[in-house]
Amino acid sequence: MSQASVTAAGRLAGHGEAAHAHHHPTSLGIPNQKLATWLFIASESMFFASLITTYMVFRYRSVVGPHPDEVVNIPLTTVSTFILLMSSLTMALGVSAAHRGEMRAVGKYLALTILGGLGFLVIQFYEWWHLAHDFGLTWRTNIFGSVFYILTGFHKAHVIFGMLWLSVIAISSFRGTLRKEHAVNVDVAGLYWHFVDVVWIVIFTLVFLLTEAGV
Amino acid sequence: MATITVERSFWQALPKPKAESGFWSWVTTVDHKRIGILYFWTSIVFFLIGGVEALLMRLQLAGPNQTIIGPDLFNQLFTMHATTMIFLAIMPLTASFFNYFIPLLIGARDVAFPKLNAFSYWMFLLGGIFLNSSWFLGGPSDAGWFGYPNYSLKEYNPGLGVDFWIIGLLLTGIGTLVSGFNFIVTILNMRAPGMSLMRLPMFAWTTMVTSFLIVFSFPVITVALLLSLFDRLFGTLLFDIFAGSDLTVYHHLFWVFGHPEVYIIVLPAMGIVSEILPVFSRKPLFGYSVMVFSTMLIGFVGFGVWSHHLFTVGMGPVVNTVFALATMIIAVPTGIKMFNWIGTLYGGRIRFTAAMMYALGFLALFLIGGLTGVMLSAAPSNAQIHHTYFVVGHFHYVMIGGALFSLIAAIHYWGPKMFGRMLDERLGKIGFWTLFVGFNMTFFPMNILGVLGMPRRIYTYAAGMGFETWNAISTVGALIMGLSILITLYNLLTSLRRGEPAPADPWDGRTLEWTIPSPVPEYNFARIPHVSSRDELWVRKHPQLAHGAVAETAAAEEAPEEAIVMPGGSYMPLLVALGLFVGSYGLLYYMPVFWGGIAVSLLGLVGWALEGDNLRIVRPGGSH
Numbered sequence: 001m002s003q004a005s006v007t008a009a010g011r012l013a014g015h016g017e018a019a020h021a022h023h024h025p026t027s028l029g030i031p032n033q034k035l036a037t038w039l040f041i042a043s044e045s046m047f048f049a050s051l052i053t054t055y056m057v058f059r060y061r062s063v064v065g066p067h068p069d070e071v072v073n074i075p076l077t078t079v080s081t082f083i084l085l086m087s088s089l090t091m092a093l094g095v096s097a098a099h100r101g102e103m104r105a106v107g108k109y110l111a112l113t114i115l116g117g118l119g120f121l122v123i124q125f126y127e128w129w130h131l132a133h134d135f136g137l138t139w140r141t142n143i144f145g146s147v148f149y150i151l152t153g154f155h156k157a158h159v160i161f162g163m164l165w166l167s168v169i170a171i172s173s174f175r176g177t178l179r180k181e182h183a184v185n186v187d188v189a190g191l192y193w194h195f196v197d198v199v200w201i202v203i204f205t206l207v208f209l210l211t212e213a214g215v
Numbered sequence: 216m217a218t219i220t221v222e223r224s225f226w227q228a229l230p231k232p233k234a235e236s237g238f239w240s241w242v243t244t245v246d247h248k249r250i251g252i253l254y255f256w257t258s259i260v261f262f263l264i265g266g267v268e269a270l271l272m273r274l275q276l277a278g279p280n281q282t283i284i285g286p287d288l289f290n291q292l293f294t295m296h297a298t299t300m301i302f303l304a305i306m307p308l309t310a311s312f313f314n315y316f317i318p319l320l321i322g323a324r325d326v327a328f329p330k331l332n333a334f335s336y337w338m339f340l341l342g343g344i345f346l347n348s349s350w351f352l353g354g355p356s357d358a359g360w361f362g363y364p365n366y367s368l369k370e371y372n373p374g375l376g377v378d379f380w381i382i383g384l385l386l387t388g389i390g391t392l393v394s395g396f397n398f399i400v401t402i403l404n405m406r407a408p409g410m411s412l413m414r415l416p417m418f419a420w421t422t423m424v425t426s427f428l429i430v431f432s433f434p435v436i437t438v439a440l441l442l443s444l445f446d447r448l449f450g451t452l453l454f455d456i457f458a459g460s461d462l463t464v465y466h467h468l469f470w471v472f473g474h475p476e477v478y479i480i481v482l483p484a485m486g487i488v489s490e491i492l493p494v495f496s497r498k499p500l501f502g503y504s505v506m507v508f509s510t511m512l513i514g515f516v517g518f519g520v521w522s523h524h525l526f527t528v529g530m531g532p533v534v535n536t537v538f539a540l541a542t543m544i545i546a547v548p549t550g551i552k553m554f555n556w557i558g559t560l561y562g563g564r565i566r567f568t569a570a571m572m573y574a575l576g577f578l579a580l581f582l583i584g585g586l587t588g589v590m591l592s593a594a595p596s597n598a599q600i601h602h603t604y605f606v607v608g609h610f611h612y613v614m615i616g617g618a619l620f621s622l623i624a625a626i627h628y629w630g631p632k633m634f635g636r637m638l639d640e641r642l643g644k645i646g647f648w649t650l651f652v653g654f655n656m657t658f659f660p661m662n663i664l665g666v667l668g669m670p671r672r673i674y675t676y677a678a679g680m681g682f683e684t685w686n687a688i689s690t691v692g693a694l695i696m697g698l699s700i701l702i703t704l705y706n707l708l709t710s711l712r713r714g715e716p717a718p719a720d721p722w723d724g725r726t727l728e729w730t731i732p733s734p735v736p737e738y739n740f741a742r743i744p745h746v747s748s749r750d751e752l753w754v755r756k757h758p759q760l761a762h763g764a765v766a767e768t769a770a771a772e773e774a775p776e777e778a779i780v781m782p783g784g785s786y787m788p789l790l791v792a793l794g795l796f797v798g799s800y801g802l803l804y805y806m807p808v809f810w811g812g813i814a815v816s817l818l819g820l821v822g823w824a825l826e827g828d829n830l831r832i833v834r835p836g837g838s839h
Contacts, residue, residue, distance in 0.1 A: 026404035026405070027403060027404050027405065027406040027410075028403050028404055030404070032327045032328065032400050032404055035399075035400045035403065035404060036327070036328065036396045036397075036400050039395075039396045039399055039400070039430055040396060042430060042431065043392060043395075043396075043430045043431065043433070043434050044434065046431050046432075046434040046435055047434035047435075047437060047438060050434065050435045050438035050439075050468055050471075051438055054438070054442065054453075054464055054468070057461060057464055058453070058459075058460065058461070058464070061459035061460065061461065062458065062459050063457070063458060063459045139445075139449070139451050140449075140450050140451060140452065142452065142458060142459075143452045143453060143455070143458045143459050143460055145452075146445070146451035146452045146453050146458075147453060150441075150442070150445060150451065150453075164817075168821065168824065168825075177224070
């Protein structure tokens with residue numbers, strides 16, 4: 001009866017409501033956790049849409065430099081973007097393993113995903129250091145600095161939160177307490193992780209590529 | 216009563232709450248009905264606080280050139296009155312009815328995520344305490360319920376008032392957002408067999424659309440609040456006009472939230488009225504499908520009208536026209552609803568109970584609120600009357616004439632189900648008439664004052680400008696309203712002790728909540744109902760209406776289930792909320808406390824995920 005030993009998804013999904021879901025099918029046929037996660041993602045989309053809009057309005061309004069076109073580093077950010085997107089691949093493999101019931105393999109894929117997130121963060125934090133150190137751009141330098149660090153900072157916070165979430169699932173996978181009925185928890189963690197990646201694609205395009213293109 | 220225990224990890228071995236009555240049972244409860252009752256009383260306490268703040272302002276404005284309250288305190292009062300009434304009184308009171316009645320209306324035993332539900336309540340309570348604690352810690356914000364920069368920035372608004380306001384709203388906002396997810400999932404996924412979407416009671420529909428509005432609009436105000444908080448705490452330059460900022464970014468972010476917020480407050484009120492009118496007219500709701508779609512239309516178009524709050528910032532004639540037209544379009548689905556309510560009454564056998572009178576009061580007063588809204592939506596005339604008392608009159612007709620009247624109607628209508636006692640009808644009707652008279656005396660003069668040119672948010676006015684009489688009438692009206700609220704409160708409190716015990720179906724009701732005893736047993740339904748009609752209970756009472764469909768479903772329900780598995784209590788929702796609450800004080804006073812609070816919350820989250828279910832078995836036939 002105990003569904004509870006794992007659900008890292010508990011943050012969103014309450015606790016072992018999976019128990020209910022398994023005994024009484026839901027009205028829509030979609031597990032509660034999954035529906036809630038989609039709604040959470042919808043809400044997060046509005047959150048990032050608001051932040052990104054604010055960035056787009058403010059980015060060239062600074063009265064002192066440096067300005068966006070003076071500081072963007074496309075090659076470095078492209079590498080970090082590639083790493084983050086690859087982590088979505090390993091995440092998808094982890095979800096697929098969970099659906100096949102290979103719960104031990106889930107942990108391995110999630111560990112790779114977490115590593116991908118880590119690689120992304122290392123490069124992104126290096127870029128922050130580089131901007132602050134070589135260009136003197138902090139979030140108190142000008143309005144571009146303020147909105148740039150806040151936007152990318154909130155994205156980083158989401159990556160870090162996702163890594164913590166995935167760690168809890170990975171640990172339970174390695175300890176053997178992740179069971180087949182927990183597949184939906186891996187599923188929703190995957191939804192969140194892909195969402196964080198998609199947001200980064202938008203940020204990469206608008207903050208980095210558009211600036212480089214002179215738009 | 217048995218407890219299910221299986222293998223135990225460290226987290227699962229943590230102590231679980233066992234109390235079934237008393238203080239700890241309430242602190243750890245995950246029962247939607249108990250959480251609904253907690254919401255109920257907490258929001259009433261905040262409502263009284265907000266009411267006292269309003270009365271103080273009305274006393275100050277009773278005559279010209281008064282100095283009962285200085286300008287500084289006056290600014291704090293209108294800021295805290297609005298914030299308290301919107302976020303800590305009206306929204307949580309609607310949440311109280313969401314909590315108690317949505318599972319009953321759709322035939323479920325609880326919400327989709329009971330622990331998250333408890334967490335929502337604690338975030339509301341602690342956020343409200345945090346916000347109001349600023350009265351004792353250097354004074355609250357005086358920057359209005361919108362908190363516009365740059366007046367809200369540290370430079371112009373030193374002290375911690377605005378910080379308390381921002382963080383308090385963020386804390387309650389987390390709770391509201393989480394309950395938004397919870398109720399959408401509950402309504403979509405936890406419906407009893409046969410309860411198709413187009414058989415949902417209207418209150419469930421309006422709750423779902425409201426929850427969608429919450430899910431899409433709260434993240435936007437979160438961004439607006441966070442940005443100004445970063446400016447205040449960390450010295451960023453987002454709203455520093457000397458650094459090149461554009462303050463209208465904040466205005467837009469705020470009102471992208473702020474206008475849907477109006478519908479977050481009013482749609483549940485429309486749902487309540489749509490439940491009450493059919494019962495006391497003894498007729499089905501007129502035009503049910505159209506009511507459903509007009510609710511959705513209001514919710515959808517409600518996201519496209521926010522700039523009508525900004526007609527005078529200089530967006531230009533094209534933008535102003537677009538938003539004026541979009542705003543006027545909202546009058547169409549709202550008007551449809553109005554005619555459908557009247558259609559429900561038409562030809563009905565109307566019973567004038569207190570609940571019905573409040574619902575009818577809603578129809579009249581909300582209509583005035585809606586019509587003054589259409590007047591405001593015309594951009595040219597808006598330029599004349601914006602920032603005057605006309606606006607204050609308008610939105611109080613929506614907030615009180617709309618929301619509060621229907622909420623008090625709901626207290627009289629659903630109170631017997633929640634508390635197991637009937638409210639006194641005579642006191643209820645006295646309460647209605649005093650509120651109706653007092654309300655119109657208070658707020659109709661404001662419409663006139665606005666056209667005469669009296670600006671809002673000004674602590675006093677000069678003599679001889681034609682404002683005196685209307686302001687004096689308004690203050691007398693406010694005192695009558697205060698009296699009416701005390702009568703209703705007295706009625707509620709005495710009825711809870713001495714009122715007649717409520718039968719299961721005191722009003723000859725139509726929906727599922729009246730099929731079960733009052734107050735409702737822990738498991739709600741001894742057997743999950745099978746639904747075959749929109750007015751399920753009505754059809755069961757009048758089987759000739761059902762063409763034979765009911766007999767078989769009713770037979771299937773005769774025997775109660777022997778053992779019902781219910782979720783038990785948990786300490787974790789409160790622990791996570793407390794971590795954020797204490798950490799918020801740390802953010803303002805001592806950073807280590809902030810990090811400590813965050814650590815407690817994160818540990819609470821892990822405990823939440825891993826502690827297990829604490830499931831309990833309840834036997835309807837047994838001691839319960």
